[in-house]
Amino acid sequence: MSKPKLLVARRLFPGLLEPLRAHYELDLHDSDTALEPAALRARLQGCWGMLGSGSERVDAELLAACPALRAVALITVGYNNLDVPACRARGLQLSHAPGVLTETTAEFGLTLLLATARRVGEGERYVRAGLWQGWSIDQFAGAPVCGTVLGIVGMGRIGGVIARRAALGLDMRVRYFNRQPVADCEFAQWRPLPELLAEADHLMVVVPYSAATHHLIGAAELAQMKPSATLINIARGGVVDDRALAAALRSGRLAAAGLDVFEGEPAVAAELLACENALLTPHIASSTLPTRQAMVQCAVDNLLAWARGEPGPTPIPG
Structure with a gap:
């Protein structure tokens, strides 16, 4: 009997994918460049499943064009690239990778906070450009972090770790800020979003992306923050309106920003690049x-469970 195509x-x-070969015929897109929608549809013809990232959009149109598709395992925790209701209607098995990246992502969030507040990027570029002529009293004076107010938008797993650290x-x-206060949140106090924006010396955005959170932080919200x-x-x-953010940074309405994600990435708005x-x-x-x-092992574990006819260990909820 032929194996289902994945x-x-x-x-x-590659080493982590080897156990899949016992159960699936693998079609490897061995590239760091995401498949364009037309190419993705073409490669999914006859495929039972896909092991993907957050870049491959799976919606009703793709599902109609790929009738054999029955499963999607993501290596990411976020799954806003999936039209989950459309996938459910077609009976697809869906998984993601929650938990495994919580500590690492929280660690990086604090790294980015410290580097942004203390103007590390500006200073590093200054040294590399050969502009540094010696120490001065207020050179690249940044903002303090210790003892200040941190506002977190989104108190999930990652937000909780950031709050504790x-x-x-x-x-x-x-x-x-969450839509609802989190029970037993030991290290943070809930605020309505306008109060959070006004109070925060540093604002960390950790909320998942959805239609409800699109441009949750836009020009109106940025105007409520401290200029410092x-x-x-x-x-x-x-989640953040990048162009509105660039305008606030250019005008001095906001002191600085540290961004690891962008609208339409890998493209980055020219306005931000100029800041x-x-x-x-x-x-x-x-x-x-x-x-x-x-993250990859999590997706592999789900695919191996499905091959045995068992539920995957980390299904997408809902």
Whole structure:
């Protein structure tokens, strides 16, 4: 009996994929470049499943064009690239990778916060350009972090770890916004979003992306923040209005921003690229080798469970 065909839609760790060969015929897209929609449809013809990232859009149109598709395993925790209701209507098995990247992503969020507040990116570029002529009293004077107010938008797993580390390790006073307060949130106090924006010295965006959170932080919200504040986005591109943010940074309405995610990435708005007070990184918050390997292993474990006729260990909820 022939094996079901599985598209691996990105270059991953070959050794981790080997156990899948016992159950699936693998079609490897061995590239770091995401497949364009037309190419993805073509490669999915006759495929039972796909092992993907957050770049491959699976919606009703693609499902109609790929009738054999029955399963999608993602290496990411976020799954806003999936039209989950459309997938459910077709009976697809769906999985993601929650938990394995929580600590690493929280660690990077605090790294980006510290580097942004202390103007590390600007200073590093200054040295590399050969402009440094010696020490001066106010050169690249940044914003303090210890003892200040951290506002967190989105108190999920990652937000909770950031709150604990910021409170215990940096003596920060942590406030957060969720649609509903989180029970037993030991290290942070809930605030309505307008109050959070006005109070925060540093704002960390960690909320999942959805239609409801698109441009959750836009021009009106940025106008409510302190001019001395910094904004950090490790959530998803689109939660923050990048062009409105660039305008606030250019005008002095906001002191600085650290961004690991962007609208339409890997493209980055030219307005942001022109902002010296924006520290920009290429979606690497989860990028330690053990974490990235664990993300792939999570998808592999789900696919192996499905091959045995068992439920996957980390199904997408709902």
